[in-house]
Amino acid sequence: xxxxxxxxxxxxxxENDIRKSIDAHDGKPLIDEEDRKEPHKEESxxxxxxxxxxxxxxxxxTFAIVAAATGAGLxxxxxxxxxxANLLGDAIGMAVGDYVxxxxxxxxxxxxxxxxxxxxxxxxxxxxSILIEIYEKxxxxxxxxxxxxxxxxxYRKTVTSIMMMEEHGATVDDDDDEEGGGGTDYGAIKSALxxxxxxxxxxxxxxxxxxxxxxxxxxxxxxSIFIIxxxxxxxxxxxxxxxxxxxxxxxxxxxxxxMLINGAVTTLVAFWIGxxxxxAQ
Numbered sequence: 001x002x003x004x005x006x007x008x009x010x011x012x013x014x015e016n017d018i019r020k021s022i023d024a025h026d027g028k029p030l031i032d033e034e035d036r037k038e039p040h041k042e043e044s045x046x047x048x049x050x051x052x053x054x055x056x057x058x059x060x061x062t063f064a065i066v067a068a069a070t071g072a073g074l075x076x077x078x079x080x081x082x083x084x085a086n087l088l089g090d091a092i093g094m095a096v097g098d099y100v101x102x103x104x105x106x107x108x109x110x111x112x113x114x115x116x117x118x119x120x121x122x123x124x125x126x127x128x129s130i131l132i133e134i135y136e137k138x139x140x141x142x143x144x145x146x147x148x149x150x151x152x153x154x155y156r157k158t159v160t161s162i163m164m165m166e167e168h169g170a171t172v173d174d175d176d177d178e179e180g181g182g183g184t185d186y187g188a189i190k191s192a193l194x195x196x197x198x199x200x201x202x203x204x205x206x207x208x209x210x211x212x213x214x215x216x217x218x219x220x221x222x223x224s225i226f227i228i229x230x231x232x233x234x235x236x237x238x239x240x241x242x243x244x245x246x247x248x249x250x251x252x253x254x255x256x257x258x259m260l261i262n263g264a265v266t267t268l269v270a271f272w273i274g275x276x277x278x279x280a281q
Contacts, residue, residue: 052243054195058203062087063233064270070220071274077216087203095196102188113172206233237263
């Protein structure tokens, strides 16, 4: 009986690699090193996304407040207090929201996973036909698809994972399923902490100019301190925009420029609103 690399079969399916899939089901060895690296790559990708999007939210919202407060002519000390209070509160809110959304998404996936398992057990012939069609759409002949499905079908977790990836774009990790969700909680907590730290650090960088300036009773205005803060804002925002383009598979430079334009519009609007309110008094 031919040996089968079930992990390789799932990996080949997700990568739409016909050659790897046939090799996996024929018992030919796949590259173990790639299999070992794949979870690390996926985890790193999620880690980078949390840093980028948490950082973008942090720096945009915080600097908008700095710009508005500066335009309104508040003192540097008051600007720092308002900005830091907003930064910390929003960072906590973002982290909690990230955690809740991760848990809710994973719970929904688990429900769909169990429903699909029940469908496979109650109506295996129909699910076999669906799986054959899935493989045919990926370039296999009917005979190849049928052979693969027959070889795979006794391994229900693999079959369920493949069909979950096709229907929902994600699946439930085996470890999470066996541990009763412990892995899910850990992943959600880690994602929330990364978002919190990224929001706090990136949002706090433009405030360094005010923090190190001294003279906290001085009135905020379009002076050298505000210009330094703008420079820090532009530098970090451009870097985050480039990383955003990278993780989104888009042109990194264009993504960076787009974020700069977005930041410029937000900053100008906030500054002139604050300035207008101060002049209206």
